Amino acid sequence: MKVPMMKCPIFDGHLLYISKFLCMNIHEYQGKSILSRYGVRIQEGIVADSPEQAVEAAKSLNKQTGTQWWVVKAQIHAGGRGKGGGVKLAKSLDDVKDLAKQILGMTLVTHQTGPEGKLVNKVLIAEDVYYPGETPTREFYMSVLLNRGTGRNIIMYSTEGGMDIETVAEKTPHLIFKEEVDPRVGLQGFQARRIAFNLGLSGNAFKEMVKFVSALYKAYEGSDASLFEINPVLKTSDDKILAVDAKVNLDENALYRHPDLMEMRDITEEDPIEVEAKKFDLNYVKLDGNVGCMVNGAGLAMATMDMIKMSGGEPANFLDVGGTASAKRVEEAFRIILKDPNVKAILVNIFGGIVRCDRVAQGVVDAYQNIGEIDVPIIVRLQGTNAEEGKQLIDASGLKVHSAIQLEDAARLVGEVLR
Ligand code: GDP
Ligand code: MN
Secondary structure, eight states: OOOOOOOOTTHHHHHHHHHHHTEEEOOHHHHHHHHHHTTOOBOOEEEESSHHHHHHHHHHHHHHHOOSOEEEEEOOSOSOHHHHTOEEEESSHHHHHHHHHHHTTOEEOOTTTOTTOEEOOOEEEEEOOOOOOSSOOEEEEEEEEEETTTTEEEEEEESOOSTTHHHHHHHOGGGEEEEEEOTTTOOOHHHHHHHHHHTTOOHHHHHHHHHHHHHHHHHHHHTTEEEEEEEEEEEOTTSOEEESOOEEEEEGGGGGGOHHHHTTOOGGGSOHHHHHHHHTTOEEEEOSSSEEEEESSHHHHHHHHHHHHHTTOOBSEEEEOOTTOOHHHHHHHHHHHHTSTTOOEEEEEEEESSSOHHHHHHHHHHHHHHHOOOOSOEEEEEEETTHHHHHHHHHHHTSSEEEESSHHHHHHHHHHHHO
């Protein structure tokens, strides 16, 4: 499930940007390793990047757990892998080899990857945990995330776990329960028991669930995560409770406290333009719209994206050039924005404080000349120190650049060039 955002008409968009901006995604096998460190029981597995390694992994798992069946799971930063053909059951070592061969190198398309899909570089070989036994297996849904509205953590859970949680959330939202946790006191025992009770558990499974939830909450808190989503949480036929899947988002701003987690970054999963922007120290986040934007300051960048939406466009990116936007940085930022083929117009919105508007204007003019062949219209809104001088520079350059000092004028121009 996508990170659910608290509904709030204007800030809705904001929250989405913030959440994407501050998150580092990791793979299922990495998420499970964090869980395991905190004492959450997991479906055991070993990661592999060739069919031969996959077979070795399966053999070790057999020694470790006694399992005779395995699941081969594509490791990509997206959910919905099961439905997309990225999770398959293997009943022999030959199956493991064949399935690993089939899944490694495939471009997996799921409802979360977009139509272009994602290349699979690694598979997780995991023990089969759906074996028959005393009681039927059951799949639950559970996630821990931040409720920005109340400033509390929230545990969402449901008896309707498995691959169709999106449908559950949409059609039968009353089947998703919520437990709010005050971060100052942490998850209380009665809350963990309420969760186990609401999930309809009793006996040993009940006790196991209480332990599971408590350890899961500690993992979320201890790793400074913004999301831990476990779907399914499985009750095995011998009443163990374990995490079969793990979707984890870590808070980028807290990563400096976790060098070990920082190493989990997999840039092959990230947008190449974003990776490129990081090299230049530009805060760039790719979005799906058509208006590129270049702004100084994260807050102004958020407001600018809202403004683009209100004038009928969709932001193509978030880009904060920082407080010391030199002519050179402006040029680099242009190159980054223009790498995105969806960009139909660019809005430059700079508030000149320390940075002088005429210098930014010079950067725009230079970029235009140095990059050459910019065929999308550019709207430049400069306000603050030397705004008039900046506007004159642009107007005198004779380039296809529209200048504005007032935000409303800039918004109107964006609307006009998109028409
Ligand atoms: P997702 O589709 O990306 O969310 O990937 P999951 O890790 O949730 O796996 C998808 C589905 O595969 C689960 O909902 C299970 O139904 C199934 N699955 C996962 N592990 C096992 C296993 O050990 N045995 C069997 N038989 N099925 C499994
Ligand atoms: Mn899942």
